[in-house]
Structure formats: C-alpha cells, structure tokens
Amino acid sequence: MDIKIFDSAQELDAFAADLIVSTVQNKPAPVLGLATGSTPLGIYAKIVEMHRRQNISFQHVTSYNLDEYVGLTPDNDQSYAYYMKSHLFAHIDIPSNQTFLPNGMAEDLEAECSRYDSMLQEQPVDLQLLGLGHNGHIGFNEPAEALTGGTHAVKLEQETREANARFFASMDEVPELAITMGVGSILKANHILLVVRGADKADIVKQALTGPITTDVPASLLQTHPRVTVLLDREAGRKLA
Numbered sequence: 001m002d003i004k005i006f007d008s009a010q011e012l013d014a015f016a017a018d019l020i021v022s023t024v025q026n027k028p029a030p031v032l033g034l035a036t037g038s039t040p041l042g043i044y045a046k047i048v049e050m051h052r053r054q055n056i057s058f059q060h061v062t063s064y065n066l067d068e069y070v071g072l073t074p075d076n077d078q079s080y081a082y083y084m085k086s087h088l089f090a091h092i093d094i095p096s097n098q099t100f101l102p103n104g105m106a107e108d109l110e111a112e113c114s115r116y117d118s119m120l121q122e123q124p125v126d127l128q129l130l131g132l133g134h135n136g137h138i139g140f141n142e143p144a145e146a147l148t149g150g151t152h153a154v155k156l157e158q159e160t161r162e163a164n165a166r167f168f169a170s171m172d173e174v175p176e177l178a179i180t181m182g183v184g185s186i187l188k189a190n191h192i193l194l195v196v197r198g199a200d201k202a203d204i205v206k207q208a209l210t211g212p213i214t215t216d217v218p219a220s221l222l223q224t225h226p227r228v229t230v231l232l233d234r235e236a237g238r239k240l241a
C-alpha cells in the first residue's frame with residue numbers, strides 16, 4: 001500500500017484529482033469507480049475546475065458508482081444519483097448514458113444486482129475511488145461474519161444510518177436498505193484510491209491499514225490488493241506510526 005499523508009485538504013484534493021485525470025488521459029476508454037459521502041466532495045470540485053480551466057474532457061469515460069439507497073428516486077436530493085449529478089456529472093462533459101449507479105428503485109433487487117455485476121464484468125474498473133465508514137465499511141459493505149463478493153442489497157447498520165442522517169431532514173428518512181458493490185467487485189479494480197479525512201477516523205484507519213485482515217473491518221481486505229493508494233489528512237493518519 002502506498003500511504004500519503006497531507007497537511008492540507010487542498011493538497012490532498014489536488015493529488016487525488018490529478019491521479020483520476022491522469023487515468024482519464026492515459027486510457028482510450030477509462031472506467032472510473034466513483035464514491036459518494038463528504039470525503040470526495042473536494043476532489044470532485046477540483047476535477048470540475050480542471051475540466052473548466054484545462055479543458056480536460058471526460059467524453060470517453062464510463063463510471064460506475066459503488067452504491068445507492070433503496071427506495072430513493074434519482075431526483076430525490078438524498079439519492080446518490082442526485083449527489084453525483086449535482087457535484088460532478090452536470091459540470092463535466094461525461095455523457096449521461098456512460099454513468100451508472102445501482103438502481104435503488106428496481107422492483108427486483110436481485111436482478112438489478114446481477115445486471116450491475118454483468119456490466120462491471122464487461123467494463124472492469126481502472127481506478128476505484130473509496131471513502132471509509134467509521135466502522136470500516138467500504139461502499140455499504142458493513143462488518144459481518146462473512147462478506148458478499150458481488151453487488152448485493154444490504155441492511156444498513158444503525159451506526160451507518162446515524163452517520164448519514166446529517167444529510168437527511170430526520171433519522172426516519174434515512175433508508176434502511178442499500179445496494180452496494182461487494183468487496184469482491186471492489187477488489188477487482190486495477191487500482192484503488194482510498195481517501196480518508198478527520199480525527200474521528202484515525203482509529204479505523206489504523207485498524208484497516210495495519211490491523212488483521214478481517215471481515216469485521218471490511219476495509220482491511222484492501223491489504224490483499226496489489227495496488228492501493230491511500231490518501232489521508234494529518235488527523236486521519238495520526239495513529240499510524
């Protein structure tokens with residue numbers, strides 16, 4: 001694992017955005033794996049700025065998002081589809097028919113998960129951006145005795161719902177179910193970019209990066225991947241020796 005610790009959010013965002021843009025520029029048909037949450041916001045803003053100022057084009061890019069809530073329509077401002085549109089897709093030239101998220105409104109969730117997996121199989125992810133949950137989740141792969149490899153529907157942990165409640169009007173509105181790429185699908189990406197910020201994640205960063213590889217900390221499975229770049233701010237990295 002290549003671990004980099006940054007003194008400022010701006011430096012971290014610029015480094016991550018450069019890495020994403022270089023993947024976009026160096027491949028004829030790049031496939032990006034994208035994430036939501038507060039962690040990637042500065043990175044997306046930097047990418048939008050690079051698109052505007054340096055004319056970086058995303059017309060040839062395909063993207064797959066990690067996860068989506070079940071039961072929220074794409075025009076619901078709490079859905080991840082809405083998040084991606086408002087923070088990234090609407091501001092760059094990526095064609096809308098090349099951006100994919102699991103469909104949280106699908107009647108048959110199992111069929112939706114297999115559909116998503118078949119698409120990922122045909123278009124493997126070149127660079128997968130990841131955030132980290134306080135309990136070590138990646139995407140919505142929660143700590144469990146066994147983890148699911150492929151895309152699947154998952155019941156969210158109370159802790160995860162509480163952490164994400166800040167984006168909703170009330171706790172009752174936070175969905176109980178989500179669709180997420182599985183840890184197996186995430187690990188198939190050629191290169192993984194894990195980004196973590198904040199003192200409240202320092203302990204889980206240490207466990208995930210240096211602790212035992214265990215399904216109790218889903219992010220610890222990243223230790224088995226040959227090409228992971230970890231970007232931390234000072235606070236998130238403060239427990240690493």
Ligand SMILES: N[C@@H]1[C@@H](O)[C@H](O)[C@@H](COP(=O)(O)O)O[C@@H]1O
Pocket residue numbers: 035036037038039040066067130131132133134138139140160164
């Ligand atoms: N499903 C998302 C994850 O993909 C995200 O990485 C994580 C951390 O979120 P944040 O970046 O807001 O701390 O929690 C959410 O539950």
